[in-house]
Amino acid sequence: MSKVNTVLGPVAPEELGVVAVHEHVGYGMPGSELDTRWWKTPEERYAETVPKLRRFHEYGGGTFVDVTGICNGRDVDYYKSLSAKTGVHIVACTGFVGGDTALPFFERAGVDYLTRQFVHEITVGIGGTGSRAGVIKVGVSRGGRMTDLDLRIYRAAARAAVSTGVPILTHLAIDAEPAVAVFEEEGLPLHRVLFGHADDGLNAPNTPDTWLAGRGGRIGFDTFGYETELEDPPFWARPRRERLAHLLGFLGKGFLDQALVSADANCSPLGWPGVKGHTVNYLFEELIPDLRDAGLDEATITRLLVHNPADFLTIQN
Known part of the structure; x- marks a missing residue:
């Protein structure tokens, strides 16, 4: 039977x-x-997060893929509680947002060790939670170039993906050629990789989205809501209409089946204030209306938000 790993089971x-x-x-x-400036009690984090996930569920949202990764605040027992409380499926990840977020213990690890770590979290569980990871996170470190550690993580992720059938999702898709080379060397088809943040304002000009899609990769337009129109926009912000036009242009080139959308929001950020007013519910409150206004029909919108991610997340053994 086809399945997707969530924190409460397949x-x-x-x-x-x-x-x-x-x-x-x-x-x-x-x-x-x-960090005492931004520290919140578990109760405060819970109170900040539950209403957002409940609203997501009320709007019709079914599944929330958390791609926080090892060392960046991943808390699977917490996710299990949130999922049970709100009715939202939560998919947890193994892997790292980027090599520069890996603590020294993992920074010193070789490819074989990292592969075993990822496979264990996918097939046995994350820590003692009993919950299995449903996706592998990898990423390009700050500086915009793949580091030796990034490449080790990518190679380990590729081996784990081939072994387990779980897909890979990337933080950034810049400096893409070394990443693609690793995936191809390890025998991982690129349709099992979602190359993320193709649409962010800082990195979009350096992201070869159509080249990646032409080779079979999936492309994440997943920073919706980070807009220059905000009162205090982040450095990766982009004009709202420009980002939407980027997605529409990509779809117009025949890549509908390879496009996925998201907001990359934080329910309750750790160690930083986050972006005021930006939540996962941007998808329902702003993006879907924008897509309709742009002339996309309901079948296309459903493809972007339901069918494409389901196909991507399905374990392929």
């Missing part, structure tokens, strides 16, 4: 519903939980 792909494929319950850099 579910059938057709049960996922609308999927927010690149999100965070709470993301922070290693050590951020010790």
Whole structure:
């Protein structure tokens, strides 16, 4: 039977519903939980997060993919509680947001060790939670070039993906050629990789989205809501209409089946204030209306938010 790993156990792909494929319950850099300026009690984090996930569920959202990764605040027991409380399926990840977020223990690890770590979290469980990871996270470190550690993580992720059938999701798709080379060397078809943040304002000009799609890769337009029109926009912000036009242009080139959308929001950020007013619910409150206004029909919108992510997340053994 086809399945997707969630924190409360495997579910059938057709049960996922609308999927927010690149999100965070709470993301922070290693050590951020010790920063007294931004520290929150578990009760405060819970009170901040539950209403957002409940609203997501009320809008029709079915599945929230948390791609926080090892060392960045991943808390699977917390995710299990949130999922049970709100009715939202939560998919947890193994892997790292980027090599520069890996603590020294993992920074010193070789490919074989990292592969075993990823495979264990996918097939046995994350820590003592009993919950299995449903996706592998990898990423390009700050600086915009793949580091030796990034490449080790990518290679380990590729081997784990081939072994387990779980897909890979990337933080950034810049410096893509070394990543593609690793995946191809390890025998991983690129349709099992979602190359993320193709649409962010800082990196979009350096992201070869159509080249990646032409080779079979999936492309994440997953920073919707980070707009220059905000009162205090982040450095990766982009004009709202420009980002939407980028997605529409990509779809117009025949890549509908390879496009996925999300907001990359934080329900309760760790070690930083987050972006005021930006939540996963941007998908329902702004993006879907924008897509309709642009002339996309309901079948196309369903493809972007339901069918494409379900196909991507389904374990392929």
